[in-house]
Amino acid sequence: MSLSRPPDGGAVERCRRLLEPALREAIAGLHPWNARMAGFALGWSDADGRPRAGDGGKGVRPALALLAAEAVGADAGAAVPGAVAVELVHAFSLAHDDIIDHDERRRHRETLWKAYGVGPALLTGDALLALAVAQLAATPTAMPLLSAALTDLVHGQSADMAFENRPWHGPHAVTIGEYTEMAAGKTGSLLGAAAALGVTLGGAPPELGESMRRMGRDLGVAFQIADDVLGIWGDPAVTGKPVHNDLRREKKTLPVLCALAGDGAAGRELSAVLSAGLADEETVRTAARLVEEAGGRAAAHALAERHLSAALHTLDTHLPGATELRTLCKSLTHRTH
Amino acid sequence: MSLSRPPDGGAVERCRRLLEPALREAIAGLHPWNARMAGFALGWSDADGRPRAGDGGKGVRPALALLAAEAVGADAGAAVPGAVAVELVHAFSLAHDDIIDHDERRRHRETLWKAYGVGPALLTGDALLALAVAQLAATPTAMPLLSAALTDLVHGQSADMAFENRPWHGPHAVTIGEYTEMAAGKTGSLLGAAAALGVTLGGAPPELGESMRRMGRDLGVAFQIADDVLGIWGDPAVTGKPVHNDLRREKKTLPVLCALAGDGAAGRELSAVLSAGLADEETVRTAARLVEEAGGRAAAHALAERHLSAALHTLDTHLPGATELRTLCKSLTHRTH
Numbered sequence: 001m002s003l004s005r006p007p008d009g010g011a012v013e014r015c016r017r018l019l020e021p022a023l024r025e026a027i028a029g030l031h032p033w034n035a036r037m038a039g040f041a042l043g044w045s046d047a048d049g050r051p052r053a054g055d056g057g058k059g060v061r062p063a064l065a066l067l068a069a070e071a072v073g074a075d076a077g078a079a080v081p082g083a084v085a086v087e088l089v090h091a092f093s094l095a096h097d098d099i100i101d102h103d104e105r106r107r108h109r110e111t112l113w114k115a116y117g118v119g120p121a122l123l124t125g126d127a128l129l130a131l132a133v134a135q136l137a138a139t140p141t142a143m144p145l146l147s148a149a150l151t152d153l154v155h156g157q158s159a160d161m162a163f164e165n166r167p168w169h170g171p172h173a174v175t176i177g178e179y180t181e182m183a184a185g186k187t188g189s190l191l192g193a194a195a196a197l198g199v200t201l202g203g204a205p206p207e208l209g210e211s212m213r214r215m216g217r218d219l220g221v222a223f224q225i226a227d228d229v230l231g232i233w234g235d236p237a238v239t240g241k242p243v244h245n246d247l248r249r250e251k252k253t254l255p256v257l258c259a260l261a262g263d264g265a266a267g268r269e270l271s272a273v274l275s276a277g278l279a280d281e282e283t284v285r286t287a288a289r290l291v292e293e294a295g296g297r298a299a300a301h302a303l304a305e306r307h308l309s310a311a312l313h314t315l316d317t318h319l320p321g322a323t324e325l326r327t328l329c330k331s332l333t334h335r336t337h
Numbered sequence: 338m339s340l341s342r343p344p345d346g347g348a349v350e351r352c353r354r355l356l357e358p359a360l361r362e363a364i365a366g367l368h369p370w371n372a373r374m375a376g377f378a379l380g381w382s383d384a385d386g387r388p389r390a391g392d393g394g395k396g397v398r399p400a401l402a403l404l405a406a407e408a409v410g411a412d413a414g415a416a417v418p419g420a421v422a423v424e425l426v427h428a429f430s431l432a433h434d435d436i437i438d439h440d441e442r443r444r445h446r447e448t449l450w451k452a453y454g455v456g457p458a459l460l461t462g463d464a465l466l467a468l469a470v471a472q473l474a475a476t477p478t479a480m481p482l483l484s485a486a487l488t489d490l491v492h493g494q495s496a497d498m499a500f501e502n503r504p505w506h507g508p509h510a511v512t513i514g515e516y517t518e519m520a521a522g523k524t525g526s527l528l529g530a531a532a533a534l535g536v537t538l539g540g541a542p543p544e545l546g547e548s549m550r551r552m553g554r555d556l557g558v559a560f561q562i563a564d565d566v567l568g569i570w571g572d573p574a575v576t577g578k579p580v581h582n583d584l585r586r587e588k589k590t591l592p593v594l595c596a597l598a599g600d601g602a603a604g605r606e607l608s609a610v611l612s613a614g615l616a617d618e619e620t621v622r623t624a625a626r627l628v629e630e631a632g633g634r635a636a637a638h639a640l641a642e643r644h645l646s647a648a649l650h651t652l653d654t655h656l657p658g659a660t661e662l663r664t665l666c667k668s669l670t671h672r673t674h
Contacts, residue, residue, distance in 0.1 A: 031495040096463060100456035119437035122459060123495055126433060126466075130487040133470055137484035140477040147474035150467040158368040158460055 011324040015063035015076070015083070022080045023062075023087060026135065030127050037116055037124040041091055043107065047115040057107065061086040061194040063328055068198025068212060071322035081135045082197030085146055086190055088132035093153060093190075095125035100161070101249075108240040141200050145209060149193030156185025163252040168260060168274045174252045176261065176303075180221055183254075187227070188220020195325075211318045218311035219329055225304035226333040228253035229297065232288055244284045247291075250274070254303065259296030266293035308333055348661040352400035352413070352420070359417045360399075360424060363472065367464050374453055374461040378428055380444065384452040394444065398423040398531040400665055405535025405549060408659035418472045419534030422483055423527055425469035430490060430527075432462035437498070438586075445577040478537050482546060486530030493522025500589040505597060505611045511589045513598065513640075517558055520591075524564070525557020532662075548655045555648035556666055562641035563670040565590035566634065569625055581621045584628070587611070591640065596633030603630035645670055 027038050039045040046052050062083035069079035097103070098111035099118055105111065113121035129150075136142040159182040163174050195212035230239050231246035232255055246253050259270055270290035278284050291297065308330070315326055364375050376382040383389050399420035406416035434440070435448035436455055442448060450458035466487075473479040496519040500511050532549035567576050568583035569592060583590050596607055607627035615621050628634065645667070652663055 031492050031499070033499040034491075034495050096459055100459060118455070120498065122433055122437060123491065123498060127491045127495060129463075129466065130484070130491045133484045134488055137481045138477070140475070140480075143477075143480055144474045147467070147470045151471055154371075154460065154464045154467045155368050158371050158464060161457065161460060162368065162370040 011067060011328065012059060012063045015066045016059045018066060018076055018080065019059060019062045019083050019087065022084050026084050026088070026131055030131060033120075034124045034127040037112060037120060038091070038128060040115060041095055041112045041124065041128075043109075047110065057090075059087065060328070060332065061090050061190055064191060064194035064216075064325070065198035065201075067322070067325040067328060068195045068319075069202035071319045071325050072199045072202040072204045072208070074202030078203070079198045079201040081139065082142055082146075082194070082201050085132045085135040085142075086149075086194040086197065088128050088135070089146070089150065089153070089190055089193075092125045092128040092132065093157070095121055095128065097157070099125075100157075103241075105240055136197075139201075141206075142197055145193050145196045145200060145213070148213075149189040152185040152189035156182050156187070156189065160186055160252075164250075166252065169271060173260070174257060176254070176257060179252065179254055179257055180303075180307075183221045183224035184217040186220075187224040188217035190216075191220045191223065192216020199319075208318060211314055215311045215314040215318075215329075218307045218314065219332060222304040222308040222311065222333045225254050225300050225307070228255055229300055229304075232256075232291065233297070244288050247287055248278060248284050250278060255291050255296035255300040257296075258299035258303070259291040259294035261299075262294050262296075264294055266290050266295075270294055304333055348404060348665065349396060349400045352403045353396045355403060355413055355417065356396060356399045356420050356424065359421050363421055363425070363468055367468060370457075371461045371464040374449060374457060375428070375465060377452060378432055378449045378461065378465075380446075384447065394427075396424065397665070397669065398427050398527055401528060401531035401553075401662070402535035402538075404659070404662040404665060405532045405656075406539035408656045408662050409536045409539040409541045409545070411539030415540070416535045416538040418476065419479055419483075419531070419538050422469045422472040422479075423486075423531040423534065425465045425472070426483070426487065426490070426527055426530075429462045429465040429469065430494070432458055432465065434494070436462075437494075440578075442577055473534075476538075478543075479534055482530050482533050482537060482550070485550075486526040489522040489526035493519050493524070493526065497523055497589075501587075503589065506608060510597075511594060513591070513594060516589065516591055516594055517640075517644075520558045520561035521554040523557075524561040525554035527553075528557045528560065529553020536656075545655060548651055552648045552651040552655075552666075555644045555651065556669060559641040559645040559648065559670045562591050562637050562644070565592055566637055566641075569593075569628065570634070581625050584624055585615060585621050587615060592628050592633035592637040594633075595636035595640070596628040596631035598636075599631050599633075601631055603627050603632075607631055641670055 027035050030038060036049050039049070040047055043057060044051065065079045065083040065086055066076040070076050094106065095112045098106060099113045099121060103111050104114045112124065133146070136146050163182070166172055166174050192213035192215065195216050196209040199212050200209045228246065231253060232244060234241070234243070236243050247256070259267055270287060273283060273287050273290060278287055311329055312326065315322060315329060319325065364372050367375060373386050376386070377384055380394060381388065402416045402420040402423055403413040407413050431443065432449045435443060436450045436458055440448050441451045449461065470483070473483050496515070500519070503509055503511050529550040529552065532553050533546040536549050537546045565583065568590060569581060571578070571580070573580050596604055607624060610620060610624050610627060615624055648666055649663065652659060652666060656662065
């Protein structure tokens with residue numbers, strides 16, 4: 001995920017202040033060796049353990065949990081264990097994703113495995129996940145929500161990886177429907193769990209938790225499409241990743257899938273270029289241009305907009321007064337617009 | 338872990354027949370891509386997905402859970418979700434450990450990462466862990482036991498890895514106490530959780546679960562020491578790993594720590610050899626001989642025996658009639674004797 005700080009800095013900042021002491025206390029319970037690496041992963045310290053100020057991630061998921069609790073009339077404090085849990089699952093997934101994807105940079109710094117090695121980063125990811133589970137293991141209303149999100153998250157990541165072995169064309173090509181299901185799992189499940197945990201720990205009935213889970217899945221699809229757009233056209237100075245990164249890796253991102261789904265000249269040319277393989281930077285640039293010319297970028301925006309609208313509709317139906325929560329959800333995809 | 342099939346094949350085999358359909362059903366719920374890799378990891382299929390007969394692991398942990406349930410008068414079926422969960426956590430930990438340790442062989446076959454690559458194996462490990470959590474997420478009596486075991490397991494693995502950066506000598510050398518705590522976490526926590534889940538899902542009160550957890554930690558220390566002995570002197574034809582494997586990697590195993598703790602000539606010579614580094618096979622063989630001459634092997638046996646006795650004492654005190662469970666526990670370390 002490479003998204004800018006949401007515009008509604010006030011509520012998110014307030015949530016961050018509520019989260020941080022609890023998150024730090026949880027991390028302090030890890031083996032010191034993992035705690036040091038976790039501190040680096042969370043942006044609290046340099047690779048050598050020295051404290052640093054700066055961007056430790058946006059805290060979107062914990063903010064969703066805390067604002068959702070407030071939206072059902074509870075004190076945000078009731079949702080802190082859920083907020084800590086989702087932030088820890090997020091940190092776990094980034095630590096492992098960066099190993100899987102061989103990504104060396106994140107948030108303008110080295111990734112965890114790049115700084116400490118694959119084995120230590122892998123194990124620290126496991127420690128973060130174990131710590132996440134421990135936050136809610138004794139809370140019977142909350143634990144199934146976290147567990148379901150974890151299952152869906154890994155399922156989505158696996159689907160995304162399995163896409164790599166699929167062709168660009170023909171009957172076995174990845175469909176928009178498959179992409180949407182993958183993104184709902186990979187990116188939406190944890191957003192949904194955050195909101196669902198917030199309302200549930202805030203005392204709401206299971207049905208509202210289920211609606212929030214669904215809301216989060218839609219939001220996640222919009223969020224993932226925004227990330228896909230950034231992965232091709234994002235400014236490296238902002239994203240902290242090379243331009244055309246996802247295209248160079250021939251990832252099955254939505255703009256490319258949409259571009260190939262059309263039947264214009266640009267789509268056919270793109271198809272030929274991808275089939276031949278993106279061997280050099282010139283070809284990568286050509287492919288990026290063709291995706292745009294074939295309408296892939298516009299179609300991706302439109303689909304993101306549709307899922308964002310669905311998420312906001314769910315929110316407006318079930319939590320009509322949740323202004324801060326709504327603003328946060330809406331802000332998650334604004335960089336694509 | 339590389340231990341032979343326990344002598345009490347009857348009970349373990351009966352447990353395996355009870356476990357397998359439930360385990361297969363759980364695995365079938367994974368993304369097909371993960372399910373295929375999980376099938377390989379569990380010994381059910383070849384790397385290309387063809388079913389195979391043969392050793393898919395001993396099923397010691399699920400057997401502990403099922404026999405523990407029977408020991409409190411319950412039907413073993415009550416503990417099946419717990420048995421599935423601990424077997425999945427075990428499979429998760431092996432998948433990740435082999436990546437961390439760069440191990441290429443396990444049970445006379447390629448390891449998961451060697452067969453499919455690091456990224457896919459890592460993600461399949463995560464999927465197995467998520468699936469383990471899902472088995473018990475909605476069972477409030479059981480989930481905290483699984484969660485605590487997971488935390489202790491990762492803590493122990495981290496301690497073991499952190500030992501690698503510690504010196505062989507001087508005030509910062511690894512102590513026998515630290516080793517014992519590490520082994521209780523890395524190896525004992527899941528054995529303890531298995532037995533604790535068994536009695537708990539069988540309807541026993543929390544205090545008995547806590548005793549079983551403690552029993553399992555002692556058992557785990559004995560189990561780990563047995564593994565350490567095999568890691569140095571085990572027959573490659575039986576263990577499936579090269580002889581002197583752990584010594585070559587300069588791991589802080591108990592026989593070596595015990596050998597260095599003595600003050601005889603062999604211990605001092607070993608100390609000098611380790612300080613100089615085990616550069617060639619001749620030196621590795623010399624080190625193995627010195628560990629034995631310095632009494633490291635005998636001391637390891639004695640300490641394993643002590644922890645096994647403590648485990649059996651706990652069992653005899655709290656579950657005096659649990660013959661099959663006792664036989665299983667006792668069998669776990671028999672190969673060292």
